[in-house]
Amino acid sequence: MPYRLKQIHCRPWKLSGLSLKLIESHYENNYGGAMRRLNAITEQLESLDFASTPGYVLNGLKREELVALNSTLLHELYFASLGGEGVPIEGMRETLSHHFGSYEKWKAEFAAMGYALGGGSGWVTLVYIPRDGRLVNQYASEHSQAVSGGVPILALDMYEHAYHIDFGANSRAYVDTFFRNIDWQALAERYEEASKVSPPRPVVQAEYGDLPKIAVEEVKARLASGAPLQVIDVRPRHFMSRQQDIAEGVTWRDPERIREWIGELSTAEPVVVYCAYGFHVGCNTAVKLREAGFDAKYMDSGHSGWKAIGGPVKLATA
Numbered sequence: 001m002p003y004r005l006k007q008i009h010c011r012p013w014k015l016s017g018l019s020l021k022l023i024e025s026h027y028e029n030n031y032g033g034a035m036r037r038l039n040a041i042t043e044q045l046e047s048l049d050f051a052s053t054p055g056y057v058l059n060g061l062k063r064e065e066l067v068a069l070n071s072t073l074l075h076e077l078y079f080a081s082l083g084g085e086g087v088p089i090e091g092m093r094e095t096l097s098h099h100f101g102s103y104e105k106w107k108a109e110f111a112a113m114g115y116a117l118g119g120g121s122g123w124v125t126l127v128y129i130p131r132d133g134r135l136v137n138q139y140a141s142e143h144s145q146a147v148s149g150g151v152p153i154l155a156l157d158m159y160e161h162a163y164h165i166d167f168g169a170n171s172r173a174y175v176d177t178f179f180r181n182i183d184w185q186a187l188a189e190r191y192e193e194a195s196k197v198s199p200p201r202p203v204v205q206a207e208y209g210d211l212p213k214i215a216v217e218e219v220k221a222r223l224a225s226g227a228p229l230q231v232i233d234v235r236p237r238h239f240m241s242r243q244q245d246i247a248e249g250v251t252w253r254d255p256e257r258i259r260e261w262i263g264e265l266s267t268a269e270p271v272v273v274y275c276a277y278g279f280h281v282g283c284n285t286a287v288k289l290r291e292a293g294f295d296a297k298y299m300d301s302g303h304s305g306w307k308a309i310g311g312p313v314k315l316a317t318a
């Protein structure tokens, strides 16, 4: 099924410092060219017999499909990024301040990335990452580099075809002109829509739905700060005989023998327990501790999570 061309978003005749000739050439030859390539590749892929197609042929076609597909998507966003007065609206200034420290810091980084790509080629995009609920300025030296799962909301085309007709080699002036033409209202609307995209589904342990948990990063920070916290590793004994390390500052206790060691804990300080990966052993132990009156939580992602964030470990003696 062919991809369909999208109408240009900006009014090319209204842009400041970007000629009609440049925008028309860009839309017709580069955006249109990518769309035509994409459809030709798609048609070829649809006619392939995958059982007899050599891997290198398929690799090549799929690589070129990705390049052409991303090129069409990024060009549509580029033209949709233009057409405004270039004056940032208050809501977006606040949003960018929240994510980058200040509007000026965001602009300085975005512009510097554009200057840095001058003479080469690529894209600078502002991307919303649903996983983390944050905005980043993304670098791309070619069409197919993109943040996985990210939603790009502003795009600056740094391929020479985007500016050479008007600016020659003066890519810096082109970047400054881009800022004068940003459609901030449209950007704010794209941000609002992007920020509603749900993060990837977290691990759901319905049976422990109400059980309080704590992130591994928070446990590490609390231990480093010296805050009172009783952290107990309750990996099953057979895990301990296989994995010889334990988080520094943490005690291992056999989850099968909770009755023997529960009396050693203080009810005055919170307790964090965890097993290997954050599943049932740590959760069950936290449940038992809470039933016994302790302020107990289980640590999300367990011992593996601790190591994955670079938490210090030592040889286990248990």
Ligand SMILES: [Fe+2]
Pocket (backbone or CB within 6 Å): 026, 030, 031, 075, 157, 159, 161, 162
């Ligand atoms: Fe382009």
